[in-house]
Amino acid sequence: MLDIKALRDELATLHTAATANMEKFAATDPSDDEAQAQTDRFSRMEKIKTTIENSEKLATYAFSGQPDAGKAKAELPRKSPDQIAVEAADQPRKFDKHEFGKALSDWALTGVMPEEYATITTATASGAFYPKQVGRAINAVTGSALREAMAAVGAIAVVTDGTAEMNIPVVTIGTGSDVAETATAGTDNTPVPTAINLKPVVTQSGQAWVSNLELGSLDYDLLAEIAPGLEDAVEARLEQRAFAAVIADPGITQSVATASTSGLTYDNLVDLNRKLPRRFDRQKVIILSDAAYALAEKLVGSDGHPILNRDPQNQQLLRFNGTPVIRSSFLESFGATKVVGIVVSFVGAKVRDAAQPKLIRHVDDKDKVDQTGVNLIKYTAFGYVPSAIATLKTPA
Numbered sequence: 001m002l003d004i005k006a007l008r009d010e011l012a013t014l015h016t017a018a019t020a021n022m023e024k025f026a027a028t029d030p031s032d033d034e035a036q037a038q039t040d041r042f043s044r045m046e047k048i049k050t051t052i053e054n055s056e057k058l059a060t061y062a063f064s065g066q067p068d069a070g071k072a073k074a075e076l077p078r079k080s081p082d083q084i085a086v087e088a089a090d091q092p093r094k095f096d097k098h099e100f101g102k103a104l105s106d107w108a109l110t111g112v113m114p115e116e117y118a119t120i121t122t123a124t125a126s127g128a129f130y131p132k133q134v135g136r137a138i139n140a141v142t143g144s145a146l147r148e149a150m151a152a153v154g155a156i157a158v159v160t161d162g163t164a165e166m167n168i169p170v171v172t173i174g175t176g177s178d179v180a181e182t183a184t185a186g187t188d189n190t191p192v193p194t195a196i197n198l199k200p201v202v203t204q205s206g207q208a209w210v211s212n213l214e215l216g217s218l219d220y221d222l223l224a225e226i227a228p229g230l231e232d233a234v235e236a237r238l239e240q241r242a243f244a245a246v247i248a249d250p251g252i253t254q255s256v257a258t259a260s261t262s263g264l265t266y267d268n269l270v271d272l273n274r275k276l277p278r279r280f281d282r283q284k285v286i287i288l289s290d291a292a293y294a295l296a297e298k299l300v301g302s303d304g305h306p307i308l309n310r311d312p313q314n315q316q317l318l319r320f321n322g323t324p325v326i327r328s329s330f331l332e333s334f335g336a337t338k339v340v341g342i343v344v345s346f347v348g349a350k351v352r353d354a355a356q357p358k359l360i361r362h363v364d365d366k367d368k369v370d371q372t373g374v375n376l377i378k379y380t381a382f383g384y385v386p387s388a389i390a391t392l393k394t395p396a
Helices: 004-027 032-059 081-090 097-110 132-138 145-153 222-248 266-273 290-298
Strands: 127-129 158-160 166-172 192-198 201-204 208-211 255-257 284-289 308-311 314-320 323-328 339-345 349-362 371-384 389-393
Touching: 004 032, 145 222, 145 284, 145 323, 145 349, 158 166, 192 349, 201 222, 208 222, 222 339, 222 349, 222 371, 222 389, 255 266, 266 284, 266 339, 266 389, 284 290, 290 323, 290 339
Parallel strands: 158 349, 255 389, 284 323
Antiparallel strands: 127 349, 166 192, 192 371, 201 371, 208 371, 284 339, 308 314, 314 323, 339 389, 349 371
C-alpha cells in the first residue's frame, strides 16, 4: 500500500533542497556531482508528483460495490502545510489589476509593498519598478503620435534590458546578381550600412502629488487613476524631443513645399506620400501638425467626399490613399519655412524602450504637507536614417 503522506513529505524535502541549490548555483557554478544531484532531485520529484496524482485519480473511481471502496479516499491524508506551499509555488499567479493598483497605492502611502507582489515588482520606500509585463496591459494608451503611428503600421519598439548606447544598421544593397550554374567565384556586393543611433535619454513625467487622505481610502486605485497620466507625460516628451530633432536636422533633404505659407492641397499630400525612396516606401505614416491636420480633414475631392478616409477597422484612424495620417502637437504651425508635416518609414526609424520603467516616491516635502508624490521614469530613444523621412514644409 502506498504511503501517500510519506511521499508528500519527501516531495516537500526535495523541493526545499532544490530551491536552496538553485540559489547557490546562481552565485557559483555547480560541480559535476552537484549538478547531477540536482537533476536527480527533479527526476524524483516528478516521479513522486505523478504517483500522487495517479493515486488521487484512482480514488475517484471507487464505487460502492468495490471491496474497500471507501478505503482509498480514507487513506489519502490531508496535505501538509509544506506540500500546500510547494503546490502554490508551482501555480502561475493570475494578475489582478485592481489588487495591484491598491497595492501600489499602499506602497505610495507607507513605503511597503505587499509580499504577494514580490515576484512582479521590486519596491523600496523611495522607489518601485513599474513592471513591463503588466504596465502595458494596464495602460492601453498610445501615449504619443509616435506610438500611434507605429501601431498603425505594426511597427514595434526596440526593447532592451540595458541602457547602453546602441546603433542599429539599416543595410542597403543596390541589386543582387544572377549566378551561373557552373560559377566558380562569387561577386562582391558589400552592404552599405547606415546606422540608426539609439542613445536612451532619462525622461520623467514630473511629480504628481496626492493627499495622503486620498491614498488612505480603501477604494482608491493609484495605478488606474494616476499612472496613465504619468505615462502620457513621458510619451509626450519623447515625441517632442523626436520631432524637434527632425525639424532641426539639415541631413533630411527630401522635402515637399506646401501651396502657401498658410495652406496645403491634395497634390501636396500626394507628393509627400510618394517622396520616400522605394526602399522606405512601406511601414510609412504621414504625421501632420495640428493646423495641417485640421486643413487636411477639410479637403474634399471633385465628388465632394473628404480626401482622408476612415480606416474601416479603426474609425479613429484616418488614411490618405491608404497611408495612415496621424496628428501631432509637436510639429510646427503654418508660417514661413515651417515643417507642418512629415512622412516617416519605420523601416528606417526606431523607438527604443530601455531598462525597466520605475516610479519614484516623494514624501516629507516641507511645501507638500501630508502629501505623497510619484514620478514615472523611463529611458527612451528615437533614431532614424535621414532617407527614411521627408518633410512637408511651407515656402519662405
